[in-house]
Amino acid sequence: MLPSNPYCDLHIHVGASVAPHIMWSIAHQQGFKLPVNNYWEFVDLITAKPGKVKSLDEYLAILHEWTEKIQSSPAALERAVYEIIGKEYRSSRVEKIELRFNPMKRNQEGKRDLDHIIHAALRGMDRVILEYQVEAGLILCLAREFPVEVNEIILEKAIKYRDRGVVGIDLAGTETNAIELTDSVTKYAALFQTARDAGLGTTVHTGETTATSGEGVIAVMKHLKPDRIGHGVRAAYNEDATKMLADTGTVLEICPTSNLNTRAVRHLEEFKYILGTFQDAGVLFTINTDGTYLCETNIQREYSLMTDSGILDHEAAERARMLAFEASFIP
Numbered sequence: 371m372l373p374s375n376p377y378c379d380l381h382i383h384v385g386a387s388v389a390p391h392i393m394w395s396i397a398h399q400q401g402f403k404l405p406v407n408n409y410w411e412f413v414d415l416i417t418a419k420p421g422k423v424k425s426l427d428e429y430l431a432i433l434h435e436w437t438e439k440i441q442s443s444p445a446a447l448e449r450a451v452y453e454i455i456g457k458e459y460r461s462s463r464v465e466k467i468e469l470r471f472n473p474m475k476r477n478q479e480g481k482r483d484l485d486h487i488i489h490a491a492l493r494g495m496d497r498v499i500l501e502y503q504v505e506a507g508l509i510l511c512l513a514r515e516f517p518v519e520v521n522e523i524i525l526e527k528a529i530k531y532r533d534r535g536v537v538g539i540d541l542a543g544t545e546t547n548a549i550e551l552t553d554s555v556t557k558y559a560a561l562f563q564t565a566r567d568a569g570l571g572t573t574v575h576t577g578e579t580t581a582t583s584g585e586g587v588i589a590v591m592k593h594l595k596p597d598r599i600g601h602g603v604r605a606a607y608n609e610d611a612t613k614m615l616a617d618t619g620t621v622l623e624i625c626p627t628s629n630l631n632t633r634a635v636r637h638l639e640e641f642k643y644i645l646g647t648f649q650d651a652g653v654l655f656t657i658n659t660d661g662t663y664l665c666e667t668n669i670q671r672e673y674s675l676m677t678d679s680g681i682l683d684h685e686a687a688e689r690a691r692m693l694a695f696e697a698s699f700i701p
């Protein structure tokens with residue numbers, strides 16, 4: 371049955387959103403040696419079941435250890451992108467989607483050619499757009515843990531493929547403490563300016579762990595001035611951060627289940643406080659999945675989670691749903 375409303379997902383990672391049976395198939399196609407005895411053990415290996423994952427680092431470890439490795443070939447990435455976009459349309463009527471990944475984490479430390487990897491992702495996207503008539507774009511993720519020069523190469527590629535379907539860049543990775551993160555952020559001011567000048571959309575993962583109380587969000591807004599922020603939930607605990615978000619009209623990409631799984635937000639009651647604070651302060655936010663299979667969710671479920679638990683009323687949920695379409699980097 372066709373869901374009544376179309377959705378737009380602005381924050382969804384390739385490494386966290388391929389169905390396990392597709393990953394299983396890709397792994398076998400490439401002759402991967404897997405540390406499991408059967409399919410079900412594999413499912414367990416690549417999902418972040420509640421109770422299994424206790425932090426963002428543990429969550430990222432699953433991506434790093436398995437899914438990114440299995441997706442590290444042009445053929446694997448083409449299929450991954452193709453399968454995700456089709457499945458999100460079929461299951462939740464996601465008609466607009468910005469899929470993100472780090473191409474440097476798909477090239478086996480330089481053994482695969484980066485252009486081949488990006489072309490493959492674009493091929494998968496082209497095919498699925500034609501089949502389902504959806505709008506889609508790719509966001510290339512830079513990594514906090516990479517040297518600046520490596521991230522510069524990713525930006526170069528994003529600019530090179532801007533007219534082919536790469537719509538923006540992201541800076542991802544764990545924030546450890548306030549000083550470190552201000553430091554890591556200032557290094558990227560020029561790079562983000564270059565991205566903006568080239569017409570790319572910009573977003574940054576920040577305020578996603580309890581290690582900071584919104585200082586990361588402030589540092590990011592001050593130095594990188596992104597159009598959007600991935601998560602940013604910790605900004606609700608910092609008046610300056612909340613005010614800056616509202617004043618600049620920076621759009622938050624909220625990913626409820628992901629934050630609950632990584633313990634960035636302890637429970638739904640805390641989410642109610644966070645989104646209530648944002649609403650009162652006039653902070654713009656959207657609802658997204660982060661990773662549909664890693665988090666065992668889809669975008670309809672994320673909205674239902676927010677409305678059924680009384681965190682968002684119908685109007686607020688509708689505002690978030692419509693805003694996602696408007697805040698998209700897809701021209």
Ligand SMILES: [Zn+2]
Nearest residue numbers: 383575600660
């Ligand atoms: Zn994310």
